[in-house]
Amino acid sequence: MSPQRENIREQLSAYADGELTEAEASRVAQALAEDPELAAELAELQAVRELLRHLPRAAAPADLAERIMARAERGRLLDDDAAPAGRPAGWWLARLATAAIVLIAVGVGVSVVAMLTTPSWLEQVDSRTRRLPEAAGHGEALHGNRELAARLPGGERLENGGAIPSAPEAKFDASPEPEVPVTHFFINTDNLSMVQQEVERILRENDIEPVVQQAAPARPAKVIVSRGNFYDQSQLEANRVRFEVVVGEGHVRQIVQELNAVRAKQNVAQVPLGDLPDLARKKASGRDAAAGDATILAHADPQAETRNRRGGRPARPLPSKDSPGPPRAPKALGPAAGAEGKASRAVGPDPGTTLAHKAGEDDTTPDALRGRGRSVAPTTGAGRPQPATAATAPATAPSQLVEVARELQKGQDQVGGARPSVRQRWSQLGQAAATQRATAARANVRRLLIILDAEAPIRAPAK
Amino acid sequence: MTEWTSNISAGVNAEGQGGPALAFEDAVLLKRCRDGEMGGFAVLIRKYQDRLYNAILKMCGNPDDAEELCQEAFVKALENLGTFRQDSGFYTWLFRIGMNLTISRRRKGGRVKFHSLDPGGRDDEPPQRLRDALADRAQRDPAEEAAQKDVNRRVMEALAEVEDDFRAVVVLRDIEEMSYKQISRVLGTPVGTVKSRLYRARCMLKESLESLIH
Numbered sequence: 001m002s003p004q005r006e007n008i009r010e011q012l013s014a015y016a017d018g019e020l021t022e023a024e025a026s027r028v029a030q031a032l033a034e035d036p037e038l039a040a041e042l043a044e045l046q047a048v049r050e051l052l053r054h055l056p057r058a059a060a061p062a063d064l065a066e067r068i069m070a071r072a073e074r075g076r077l078l079d080d081d082a083a084p085a086g087r088p089a090g091w092w093l094a095r096l097a098t099a100a101i102v103l104i105a106v107g108v109g110v111s112v113v114a115m116l117t118t119p120s121w122l123e124q125v126d127s128r129t130r131r132l133p134e135a136a137g138h139g140e141a142l143h144g145n146r147e148l149a150a151r152l153p154g155g156e157r158l159e160n161g162g163a164i165p166s167a168p169e170a171k172f173d174a175s176p177e178p179e180v181p182v183t184h185f186f187i188n189t190d191n192l193s194m195v196q197q198e199v200e201r202i203l204r205e206n207d208i209e210p211v212v213q214q215a216a217p218a219r220p221a222k223v224i225v226s227r228g229n230f231y232d233q234s235q236l237e238a239n240r241v242r243f244e245v246v247v248g249e250g251h252v253r254q255i256v257q258e259l260n261a262v263r264a265k266q267n268v269a270q271v272p273l274g275d276l277p278d279l280a281r282k283k284a285s286g287r288d289a290a291a292g293d294a295t296i297l298a299h300a301d302p303q304a305e306t307r308n309r310r311g312g313r314p315a316r317p318l319p320s321k322d323s324p325g326p327p328r329a330p331k332a333l334g335p336a337a338g339a340e341g342k343a344s345r346a347v348g349p350d351p352g353t354t355l356a357h358k359a360g361e362d363d364t365t366p367d368a369l370r371g372r373g374r375s376v377a378p379t380t381g382a383g384r385p386q387p388a389t390a391a392t393a394p395a396t397a398p399s400q401l402v403e404v405a406r407e408l409q410k411g412q413d414q415v416g417g418a419r420p421s422v423r424q425r426w427s428q429l430g431q432a433a434a435t436q437r438a439t440a441a442r443a444n445v446r447r448l449l450i451i452l453d454a455e456a457p458i459r460a461p462a463k
Numbered sequence: 464m465t466e467w468t469s470n471i472s473a474g475v476n477a478e479g480q481g482g483p484a485l486a487f488e489d490a491v492l493l494k495r496c497r498d499g500e501m502g503g504f505a506v507l508i509r510k511y512q513d514r515l516y517n518a519i520l521k522m523c524g525n526p527d528d529a530e531e532l533c534q535e536a537f538v539k540a541l542e543n544l545g546t547f548r549q550d551s552g553f554y555t556w557l558f559r560i561g562m563n564l565t566i567s568r569r570r571k572g573g574r575v576k577f578h579s580l581d582p583g584g585r586d587d588e589p590p591q592r593l594r595d596a597l598a599d600r601a602q603r604d605p606a607e608e609a610a611q612k613d614v615n616r617r618v619m620e621a622l623a624e625v626e627d628d629f630r631a632v633v634v635l636r637d638i639e640e641m642s643y644k645q646i647s648r649v650l651g652t653p654v655g656t657v658k659s660r661l662y663r664a665r666c667m668l669k670e671s672l673e674s675l676i677h
Contacts, residue, residue, distance in 0.1 A: 013662035017636065019643045047676045048668045051618050052637035060516035061530060065508040068537045069501070075538060 621671035
């Protein structure tokens with residue numbers, strides 16, 4: 001076979017495809033006309049081409065696009081490297097946001113909504129500790145617990161770093177049900193049935209149906225609170241009426257105002273729990289809280305001391321390491337309640353037995369305490385009174401919380417470091433997103449727990 | 464579903480036949496991607512997924528491997544979108560990624576192996592061409608249909624025997640119907656090489672399929 005003919009043969013395929021120049025095509029055409037073998041070979045090549053062209057075309061799986069997007073996103077999450085050079089600024093950020101929308105739209109069930117939206121570990125600590133007082137009716141202990149958690153070793157790091165450990169979450173926060181914000185409102189009363197009727201009237205007038213209403217005790221017992229005589233939980237529950245309602249965020253304020261009016265008529269103390277850190281400080285100072293002393297843990301406030309002195313009674317020294325104060329306090333003292341100027345006191349074996357309402361909402365003022373020998377709370381920046389810190393809780397209450405928090409810390413340490421792997425984060429994204437959505441859906445709803453406690457009237461001591 | 468996505472779902476192809484061409488243009492879709500709108504890339508996927516999948520399936524012969532390689536190709540394209548200069552067209556660039564992945568995987572002796580002789584891919588998803596010919600099929604003789612299926616199987620078997628580099632050229636030309644120039648860009652080889660490889664590949668197939676041709 002001549003080289004020229006071989007060259008023509010190699011061009012047969014391109015000739016059949018129309019990929020030759022005019023000059024080349026004319027040369028091939030001329031050769032084909034002269035050489036039947038070449039023409040037969042061309043026909044065979046064309047037949048092969050037709051066989052290939054008639055192969056059925058396969059369609060990609062219907063959900064291929066969704067799977068590709070999910071895979072791309074997964075790859076992105078597993079890739080902690082920086083964006084390659086040449087990529088426009090913000091490319092990945094924009095890509096993540098849009099991909100999240102795409103994935104949600106196709107029901108992949110994961111979200112790239114910022115990993116940081118997963119509840120931080122510190123919040124889980126708070127969430128966990130929140131349940132303890134709530135279970136015992138100690139809603140006011142929240143702030144104290146938050147501070148306590150913040151004091152834990154590594155607490156700052158956790159708060160700032162936003163670590164998302166998986167094991168503690170699985171262990172302590174297994175329920176995906178988002179928590180609805182809770183407002184606690186406590187009323188101490190020496191006439192439980194009357195206050196109960198008042199609360200029922202308020203709810204009725206506001207067209208609110210209680211979700212839960214614990215039956216009133218058949219025979220409310222009055223518990224005389226004094227030094228060495230503390231509630232225990234059974235006593236507390238036997239003298240307690242609980243209402244639970246779910247109301248809109250804007251409605252809570254109105255309800256609380258009306259409840260405040262009811263509470264103001266009571267002649268028993270409405271004393272905040274007191275800050276747990278102060279309880280811890282008390283414990284650290286060597287005082288034996290478990291012994292049952294009713295003590296005051298007031299903040300250092302020179303003005304308060306001055307006021308106390310003017311009232312004719314020496315100010316109580318503040319417990320501290322240097323000056324732990326008298327070994328036994330005379331009574332559990334706190335701000336007075338109501339315009340009648342009734343004396344107040346707050347006692348309890350644990351945080352829950354000291355009933356409280358929020359600082360600033362009380363009608364308790366330092367002036368109301370003036371001259372009665374009560375320790376008063378320090379005023380804050382705006383001059384508003386802050387509830388006196390009164391506590392007689394045994395050391396077990398804060399120590400339990402400390403233990404819980406340490407347990408959580410320990411759990412996190414066992415996970416293997418402060419920062420979980422990207423794979424762990426990925427596995428949490430779906431749950432985090434679902435929780436976030438559910439929480440958002442309930443953003444305007446609040447649980448209001450109204451707790452009425454029967455308590456003996458406390459009269460102001462004679463001057 | 465918007466008009467253009469429904470058109471895409473309905474199979475309107477990249478060249479904008481019967482659809483709003485502006486929305487289909489790769490440059491427009493790529494710009495949307497670069498602006499952070501991932502919906503643009505989703506449209507690109509839908510636009511080319513069938514063609515790429517089919518080509519890869521003809522290269523590797525296995526639907527599962529084809530799907531995996533197809534996914535990988537799109538993901539790689541997405542990851543490297545910032546470096547894509549658009550001088551060769553997204554379609555060509557995408558196929559280059561897909562073909563390189565497939566050939567590379569086969570050379571490494573990876574999982575991609577011919578173990579399915581079904582040219583149509585999945586049993587539960589009839590090929591597009593077959594779907595298009597449903598009316599004809601209804602009138603077809605079952606024996607004829609079986610014979611056609613046998614022909615397709617033998618063609619696929621013959622194709623599997625061709626070396627990767629040669630098979631890629633045949634697939635891109637006779638199945639994907641690319642021009643020699645496009646094949647050259649996809650495979651990164653001169654047009655002359657494409658021409659000679661195609662001729663040799665067809666010659667190999669001609670010998671394997673001699674009984675079908677004559």
